Structures are given as C-alpha cells and as structure tokens.
Amino acid sequence: MAVGVPFGERYLAGSSAIHAMDARAKLPAALAYIFAVTLTPAGHWAALGLLALPLVAALAASRLSPLLVARRSALALPFVLAAVPLMFTKEGEALFSVPLFGWTASQQGLEAVLSILAKSWLSVVAAVILTATTPAAELLGAMRALGLPRLLVATVSFMYRYLFVIGEEALRLIRARDSRSARLAGQQAGGRLDWRAKVLGHMVGSLFLRTYERSERVYAAMQARGYDGEPRFLQVRAWRAAHVVVAAALVVYLAGVELYARY
C-alpha cells in the first residue's frame, strides 16, 4: 500500500566503515561533535577549520554522495536568516550601511553571522551523516543503551513507526480531495478562500481522529501481547573495541581543538 510518502527514510544502506560503526559510539560522537562546534568562539576560523577535518574524513569514509549531503544540509540554511540582524546590531568597526534605512553593519557583526552560519552547517552535516549511515532502529537501540528514559525511547520509537503510516494516510486524504477538485471551462473554480480553509481544517481534524483511534487499536494490540505499562526492549549486541577507540579519539581531538581555540 505504498503510496509514496514525500518524506523518505533518512537511512541509506551501505557497507562503509561509518555504516558499520556501532550506533552506540556514533550517536555520542556526533553529539560531542555538535557540542564542540557550538562551544567554539565566534570568528575563530582556524578552530572551525580544524573541526571541519573529522567531518570531511567521516564523509569520505561513509561514501555518501556529497551532493546528497549538501542537499539535506541546506535544510538548515533558512534558520540562519534569523541571525542576519545581528550584523547590524553588534557594536564594532563600521563596514557598510544600508541606504534609506541608515543601518550600519559592523565587522564584528558580520563575523558573528558567518560563525553562526558555519557552526550550524557543520552541526547539520554531522547529523546528516549520522542519520544517513545509521538505521533508525539502531539509533533507538543506542538511545536505550546510553540510558535515555525508556518511556522517552518508546515514544520516539512509536513516532518513527507511525510517521510513515500517518503520512500515507494524509497523502490519501489529499489525493481524495484533489481527485474531486475539478475545473469547468469558463467557470471560476476553487471556491472561496474561507471554504477551502474549512475543508483543509476538516482534513486535519479527520487525520487527528483517525490517528487517535489508531492509537487505541495499537494499545489493544500491545495489551494482547502482555504490555503492562513498562516498556521493555531486546538486549543489544556486544561492544567492539575499535568503535569505542574511534569515538574516544574523536572526543580527545575535539577537546584539543577547543583548548587551542581558547589559549
């Protein structure tokens, strides 16, 4: 019944060293990387360059298409727009001013904006590599193994499982509406805006109700197999020393870069 949900699986099957790495090492390594990038002082380009190195290495080792990573990471760029006003509000050496408005951009402001841009992009690329090389089920296993509350992991697990089911349901609703959204020649079609908004509102409401009813059926299915309110999971496999060493080495490197950037 695949109707083609527009949002696909993030994971791309592969056999690279990055794919093979234990998710319990990959997840904390990626989180440590994002922390390190965030903590780097603004405008310290040398440090940011050093931080880009492990990312480039991971990207090369993962054999993911750079184009794909670039496309997925572009998702973060619109959010950077929020940082642009900083360019004009930060005190510092004047660079240029916007005619008419009389806004003056400062050297320090520009540096701050570019830092935010670079930092968020590096962080997003790290997350893209993590999610493209790790099946969602393994990421969930890693969260569990790293001691995240079970109820939280169970919630994320249901979200992942039913995202696609609900997405397909939404898509079927949209197709049913579009199939009946016809146009006659020479006739103003489409109805009034408020009517269209009402139809959309009903669709969202209907999706919510269906989802709510489904949750009751899922809960019944869980009860039928013994669920007693306490999420339980399969045990995970044994650690491999090499994976731990790689993750630890990355953390040491990140700490080194951070120290260098400060002293």
Added chain:
Amino acid sequence: MLGTRVDTAVETAVEVADLRFAYPDGVQALRGVNLTVRRGEKVALLGPNGAGKSTLLLHLNGILRGKGQVRIAGVPLRPDNLAQVRAQVGLVFENPDDQLFSPTVLEDVAYGPLYMGLPHEEVLERARRALAQVGMAGFDERPPHHLSLGQKKRVAIATVLAMEPAILALDEPTAGLDPGARRELIHLLRRLPQTMIVSTHDIPLVRDLLPRTVVMDAGIIVADGETPAILADAALLAAHGLDVF
C-alpha cells in the same frame, strides 16, 4: 506439533456464556453471545459488518470486558489472570499496521515473549522460529513499513505464534490481500495446529479451512453448525447480508 502448549485435561478451549457488551458511545455490540469451542476446532465467524465479530474476538483475551462469562481452557477470565490468558490466546488484528508497532520485524515478534519474562536467548529463538514458520525468516531488521501487506499479515501472525498460544483468534486475515498473498496466507493457516476462530468475509477460505461456521448478526449468534450445511442455507445467508457465490 510446533508451538502448542495445550492442557490435555481440558477439552473446551473457549467457552463464552451470555456475553453482553456496549461501547462507551452506547452501541450495543454484543447482546448475549453463547459459544463453546472445543480444543483443536477451526471455527469461522461470519456476519455482516457491525455484527459484533471483532468485539467478540477482543473479549477472548480480555482486551474488552463485557457482562457475562468468558472461560479459556476452563479458566474464567478475571482481572488477576489476564496475563496468563493472554499467553494462551493469540489475537491477530485486522490491520497489521496496528499490530506491528516496533521499529523492526524481529523486535515486534520478540515483543510477546519478552513480556512473558523469558530469558533473552529463548526470546530470540522463539521470535526466529515464529518468523521461519510464517516464511519470513531473514526479514529480522526490516522496518514494518517496508513490507507488503501480505508480508505484514504474516509477520502479524508470527508475533502471536512466538507466544506459543493454544488458541488463535484472527480478524479478517485475508482482507485486502492479492490472490497470491491470500493463497500463501491460507497455506500458512492450514499448517497451524492451534484451535482457531477466524472472523472473515472470505467464503472460499471458510469452505477450505474451517469445518465449523458460526453466523453472527446484530450482536448475537444466529446460526452455528457444520460449514457445508450453513453455506448451503441460502435463505439464512441472505437474511444476514451474506452471499455465497
């Protein structure tokens, strides 16, 4: 026989007496159902939509609790023995997307045994055996949304087989399947030794697989007998919105 654990002292698998149930919105779904199923029997549950078939199945392991009595292998269903009863009655839901709620196939099949508190090795062994039994070995790490409907239905059956139940309650097992997937599923059901109660609209399946037929309409049982006799009674079937072609 693989996967059965039947108490030989008790001949009656399911005993339902004067069962009545109303949904919270006031719909009276069951109005006094009486049904006895012997061990090893294969029973079809026929009836129009809204007859109460699914509601009855949901009572067999205490998901719903109405007035009246339900006995499984001679033991009356009570709040304090629900967990034991659920190990004996494997309920397979109509929509496998409701039944399969874990991120991977293996985790889902392991769910029942895991909740029984079995040791880890046995959980895995039971899950793998159940998957092999339904012809889905090797799909361990697949997310359920990557399976076809036929595959999902078979995995859904595996999720209860892993619990090694004595009774299987199946809700519309062949609904929505293409002829190939339907044939595979029937082939699978034929090989299962459990006592079986199957709610369905699939008359050829009933004729093929289920020697006894119970017809429900408007919350009561209106006919109960051998399948060939029931299916030959055109007047009875027509009166309850069923066709035989």
